[in-house]
Amino acid sequence: MMRPRWEIADVVRQYGAEYLKRYTTSVAQRRVMRALQNCRTAVLGGHVETCRSCDHRQISYNSCRNRHCPKCQGSACAQWMQQRATELLPVPYFHVVFTIPNLLVDLTLANPRLMYGMLFRAASQTLLEVAADPRHLGAEIGFLAVLHTWGQTLMPHPHLHCVVPSGGLAPDRTRWIAGRADFFLPVRVLSRLFRGKFLDLLRQAYVAGKLEFPGRLASTADPADFKRLLNRSVRTEWVVYARPPFGGPESVLKYLARYTHRVAISNSRLLNVADGQVTFRYKDYAQGSRKRTMTLAATEFLRRFLQHVLPDGLMRIRHYGFLANRFRAEKTALCRELLEGSASLHENHSLEESSIPGESPAICPSCGQAALHRSQELPSCWERLPAPIAVRASLPASELWEVCDTS
Numbered sequence: 109m110m111r112p113r114w115e116i117a118d119v120v121r122q123y124g125a126e127y128l129k130r131y132t133t134s135v136a137q138r139r140v141m142r143a144l145q146n147c148r149t150a151v152l153g154g155h156v157e158t159c160r161s162c163d164h165r166q167i168s169y170n171s172c173r174n175r176h177c178p179k180c181q182g183s184a185c186a187q188w189m190q191q192r193a194t195e196l197l198p199v200p201y202f203h204v205v206f207t208i209p210n211l212l213v214d215l216t217l218a219n220p221r222l223m224y225g226m227l228f229r230a231a232s233q234t235l236l237e238v239a240a241d242p243r244h245l246g247a248e249i250g251f252l253a254v255l256h257t258w259g260q261t262l263m264p265h266p267h268l269h270c271v272v273p274s275g276g277l278a279p280d281r282t283r284w285i286a287g288r289a290d291f292f293l294p295v296r297v298l299s300r301l302f303r304g305k306f307l308d309l310l311r312q313a314y315v316a317g318k319l320e321f322p323g324r325l326a327s328t329a330d331p332a333d334f335k336r337l338l339n340r341s342v343r344t345e346w347v348v349y350a351r352p353p354f355g356g357p358e359s360v361l362k363y364l365a366r367y368t369h370r371v372a373i374s375n376s377r378l379l380n381v382a383d384g385q386v387t388f389r390y391k392d393y394a395q396g397s398r399k400r401t402m403t404l405a406a407t408e409f410l411r412r413f414l415q416h417v418l419p420d421g422l423m424r425i426r427h428y429g430f431l432a433n434r435f436r437a438e439k440t441a442l443c444r445e446l447l448e449g450s451a452s453l454h455e456n457h458s459l460e461e462s463s464i465p466g467e468s469p470a471i472c473p474s475c476g477q478a479a480l481h482r483s484q485e486l487p488s489c490w491e492r493l494p495a496p497i498a499v500r501a502s503l504p505a506s507e508l509w510e511v512c513d514t515s
Contacts, residue, residue, distance in 0.1 A: 189361055206270070
């Protein structure tokens with residue numbers, strides 16, 4: 109795969125110092141900036157790879173492994189999906205999305221850990237309760253939820269992507285209750301219940317004094333103003349929608365590869381970084397997903413990107429129902445046992461081994477025959493970098509290694 113011409117790391121290296129002078133940043137955001145600019149450079153060390161056939165040698169530098177780094181998600185995603193592949197069931201899957209309305213976005217940015225936790229809780233309880241209602245499905249479902257906090261232009265857009273098998277366990281756990289092929293649960297019912305649950309959790313957090321109201325939100329801390337915010341939120345239509353079902357486990361894996369380990373913007377979308385500006389490509393969903401370009405000041409681009417750095421320890425992928433971590437192995441085994449009698453499901457929704465992504469060995473770019481093997485480890489040189497380079501971190505990886513190697 110060819111390296112993109114521009115990377116977010118380039119923006120950090122060139123304009124990170126200017127950004128830090130202009131904006132207040134959290135410890136987590138500064139940590140992400142440092143990780144991105146050092147990722148796959150000599151600063152983090154690396155290793156020499158050698159071909160056994162032609163003696164070709166090349167240097168590979170270590171990754172930062174930060175979950176907000178667009179270069180480090182491929183291997184993490186492949187490993188995660190290999191673990192999930194054993195949990196997929198031979199049934200269609202639905203994709204349900206829950207979104208926090210714009211009225212509450214500023215409050216969410218000021219209280220990310222609390223508000224994102226409430227989003228997970230309200231959405232999961234909504235799906236579980238509506239699915240358990242005999243008027244709808246009458247079963248215990250299982251699903252995973254993935255938190256995304258951004259829109260295509262990097263503006264805040266907190267929402268959950270939920271991937272749900274069509275059907276669930278009967279209350280007595282003696283049979284599998286299949287859902288309809290083209291319909292999962294009524295969206296209007298999901299939307300109303302989700303809104304009520306989220307606003308109730310928000311009200312409880314306010315009464316308990318857990319919410320913070322910095323800057324322009326200060327007036328909202330007043331009980332009368334906060335009540336008005338809740339009333340406006342009740343009158344707002346909350347967006348919940350369900351996409352058409354996936355074909356089966358193989359389609360689910362392809363979907364998960366696109367969504368679970370995604371960051372706010374990929375390096376491939378960057379078109380230019382120069383003269384204090386960043387130009388990138390985005391999809392305009394309001395105009396039928398037309399591809400457009402946007403140019404922002406580099407500091408504004410970084411501000412938008414860093415808004416989506418999650419608080420330390422906040423899990424952005426969670427499992428619920430019969431896929432909850434505590435009961436997952438036991439209940440998925442029971443689901444498979446109950447589904448065994450439906451041969452058509454297995455025939456139409458089998459999971460091929462080739463569909464499971466994985467890491468392949470690096471092939472020699474010189475002879476194209478043998479796989480490369482590690483022949484030498486290169487230690488990290490971060491602590492030995494001269495101060496100006498440690499601050500700038502703007503030299504190419506090869507030059508950085510030369511500086512380290514001679515110090």
